[in-house]
Amino acid sequence: MAAELADRGWSVIGTVRGSARTPLHDLADRHPENIRIEHLDITQPEELPPLRDRLTGTELDVLFVNAGTTNNEQTPIGDVPTKDFIDVMVTNTLSPLRVIEALDELVIPTGLIGVMSSGQGSITNNTNGLREVYRGSKAALNMFMRSYAARQTATDRSLLLMAPGWIRTALGGDDAPYTVEESTPLLVDVLLSHLDNKGLAFLDRNGQPVPW
Numbered sequence: 001m002a003a004e005l006a007d008r009g010w011s012v013i014g015t016v017r018g019s020a021r022t023p024l025h026d027l028a029d030r031h032p033e034n035i036r037i038e039h040l041d042i043t044q045p046e047e048l049p050p051l052r053d054r055l056t057g058t059e060l061d062v063l064f065v066n067a068g069t070t071n072n073e074q075t076p077i078g079d080v081p082t083k084d085f086i087d088v089m090v091t092n093t094l095s096p097l098r099v100i101e102a103l104d105e106l107v108i109p110t111g112l113i114g115v116m117s118s119g120q121g122s123i124t125n126n127t128n129g130l131r132e133v134y135r136g137s138k139a140a141l142n143m144f145m146r147s148y149a150a151r152q153t154a155t156d157r158s159l160l161l162m163a164p165g166w167i168r169t170a171l172g173g174d175d176a177p178y179t180v181e182e183s184t185p186l187l188v189d190v191l192l193s194h195l196d197n198k199g200l201a202f203l204d205r206n207g208q209p210v211p212w
Helices: 002-007 023-030 045-054 082-106 132-150 180-193
Strands: 012-016 035-039 060-065 107-116 158-163 199-204
Touching (some): 012 023, 023 035, 035 045, 132 199, 158 180
Parallel strands (some): 158 199
16 A cells, blocks of 8 residues: 555655564665655554654644454454454554554644454454454454544544455465455555545445445
């Protein structure tokens, strides 16, 4: 998504964890005028205030948080180790909201705050179980964004939860039907098309509402 936005002329501030070189660094080499790299592990809340300080004076049109991890998808919820539960919920649910609460003042009044959710966070559409902790983490993420939205009545900002579909990534696996290359332009189209829509929406890769 950072590459797609840069190709469309947007300036992007992207965050990385650790000190290892990443594809974002390669992207910054190709777009030095459009890409700025910052360090942030969103599961470490003490890293948020320094990032906020480094971004002082920056105005963001869009703040988008993309974070996701999972456990063994076959494990029913009653058998999930407590540590696995905590790891997934902290990464997928608590940390994205911490980022939003820490950085939302940088977003312009008519800007957009978005989070990568999942169709598996839809309670309505859950008919076969599996990935129960992951599903629960994304459903909780959706609920917390609803709560955040309820506290934002004085703003014209757009709020967006995105369900990208099952994509062939390290998280999605090799059996996923969609590639990153074909999915990314669709996701960016949906993201940018929602800029002028006040309030919270839960949308799929084609811009259609996803049942809560």
